Structure formats: C-alpha cells, structure tokens
Amino acid sequence: xxxxxxxxxxxxLPQGVRLVAVSKYHPSDAIREAYAAGQRIFGESHAxxxxxxxxxxxxxxxxxxxxxxxxxxxxxxxxxxYVSLIHxxxxxxxxxxxxxxxxxxxxxxxxxLQLHVAQEETKFGFTPDEAKAYLDSGEWQKLxxxxxxxxxxxxxxxxxxxxxxxxxxxxxxxxxQAQHDYFNDTDFTELSMGMSDDWxxxxxxxxxxxxIGTQIFGHRDYGI
Ligand SMILES: *Cc1c(COP(=O)(O)O)cnc(C)c1O
Numbered sequence: 001x002x003x004x005x006x007x008x009x010x011x012x013l014p015q016g017v018r019l020v021a022v023s024k025y026h027p028s029d030a031i032r033e034a035y036a037a038g039q040r041i042f043g044e045s046h047a048x049x050x051x052x053x054x055x056x057x058x059x060x061x062x063x064x065x066x067x068x069x070x071x072x073x074x075x076x077x078x079x080x081x082y083v084s085l086i087h088x089x090x091x092x093x094x095x096x097x098x099x100x101x102x103x104x105x106x107x108x109x110x111x112x113l114q115l116h117v118a119q120e121e122t123k124f125g126f127t128p129d130e131a132k133a134y135l136d137s138g139e140w141q142k143l144x145x146x147x148x149x150x151x152x153x154x155x156x157x158x159x160x161x162x163x164x165x166x167x168x169x170x171x172x173x174x175x176x177q178a179q180h181d182y183f184n185d186t187d188f189t190e191l192s193m194g195m196s197d198d199w200x201x202x203x204x205x206x207x208x209x210x211x212i213g214t215q216i217f218g219h220r221d222y223g224i
Pocket of ligand 1: 024214
C-alpha cells in the first residue's frame with residue numbers, strides 16, 4: 001500500500017516538484033518499505049525520533065533526511081551532522097544555532113525560511129514583514145554553516161480551498177520577490193508547500209517540495 005501511494009503521488013508530480021515522505025510517528029519498517037519503492041527523501045519533525053531512525057536506517061544508501069517541524073535550539077546538535085534540508089528555520093536565533101552546529105560538524109546545512117502566512121496564531125514562522133527585515137539585515141550572509149535555499153509555508157487549517165489557495169499565493173509572491181531582491185535565482189529555488197489535504201493546490205501555486213505523511217503511511221499513532 002505504501003508503494004502504491006508513493007507511485008500514485010510521484011506519477012502526478014510535474015517536473016521539478018519533489019516528494020518528501022513525512023514519516024514522523026511511523027516505524028522504521030514503514031520507511032524501509034517506502035525506500036524499497038524508490039522514495040529517498042523523508043521528513044521528520046522531532047529531533048530525537050530522527051536521530052533514532054537515522055541510526056536504525058544507516059544502511060539505506062542515498063536516503064535524505066529533511067527536518068520539517070519546529071526545531072528547538074538545544075536539539076539542533078543532534079541532527080546538524082547529517083540533515084539534508086531544514087524546512088522550518090523559523091527565527092534568527094534558530095538559524096544562528098544551526099549555523100553554529102553545522103560549522104562544528106564541518107558542513108553547510110541548507111535551510112528554508114518558514115513563512116507564516118496562515119490566518120492562525122499558533123503557527124511558527126516569520127511573517128512576510130519579519131522575513132523581509134531579516135533578509136534586509138544581511139546577517140544570514142555572514143553565516144558559512146547555513147545556506148538559505150528557499151521558503152516553506154503552511155496554509156490555514158480549513159476546508160475553505162479559496163483561503164488555502166490564497167495563503168499559498170501569498171507565500172509564492174513573497175518567495176519570488178525575495179528571490180529577485182536578495183538571491184541569485186539559481187541558489188534560492190525551493191518552495192516547500194502542500195500536505196496530504198492540499199498538495200494539489202500547492203502545486204498549482206508553484207510548490208517545488210510537497211510534504212506528505214498521512215496519504216502515504218496512513219494515520220499517525222501518537223501513542224508510540
Ligand atoms: C506532519 C506534517 C506534514 C504531513 O502532514 P500530512 O497531513 O500527514 O500529510 C507536513 N508538513 C509538516 C510541517 C508537518 O508537521
């Protein structure tokens with residue numbers, strides 16, 4: 001079933017859009033099954049869980065681990081040595097810690113600025129104004145351990161597809177503006193948007209990385 005879902009999703013992806021299989025709360029065996037079906041990018045949102053799976057699955061060559069959830073600064077050190085992309089760089093303070101731990105590990109870690117565009121109080125991330133202020137500050141240009149390669153956004157948690165589309169449009173507009181104003185177009189290219197319930201809309205609106213858990217692995221058992 002995991003293999004069929006991956007096949008179904010990846011065959012619907014336009015060129016240039018990649019699938020992040022969100023494996024949080026699912027066992028390593030489920031990841032092995034997805035890997036056997038050809039999936040290579042996996043998304044996790046808890047540092048310790050990722051650390052455990054990274055160790056358990058060390059034999060899977062070419063696997064790429066993406067971190068997608070809120071990352072506490074004191075946990076960065078566990079994942080900095082191997083994480084491929086952090087989608088959820090949501091504050092200047094966190095970015096500095098990622099930089100510090102990456103330098104310690106002798107790496108440059110790619111990060112996406114997490115934008116807050118949903119009309120909800122609870123989500124982490126930079127508002128467009130805060131992101132602009134941070135990019136204007138130029139602080140990120142001094143950090144050799146991180147590379148900003150794009151942005152991530154989550155839409156409002158609602159059934160109102162017009163509102164979801166609007167959130168994604170807002171993120172894309174800001175992403176393109178930032179790409180133009182602050183980056184060389186070839187370096188800042190990733191727009192991470194879209195989950196199980198809204199990835200079709202996200203792709204319409206320019207997503208390059210969709211993050212899908214439930215549709216691939218089924219419902220999460222938070223008891224484990
Ligand atoms: C859990 C999670 C997902 C996957 O959500 P599904 O609805 O299960 O596809 C995507 N992005 C983030 C940031 C998540 O925390």
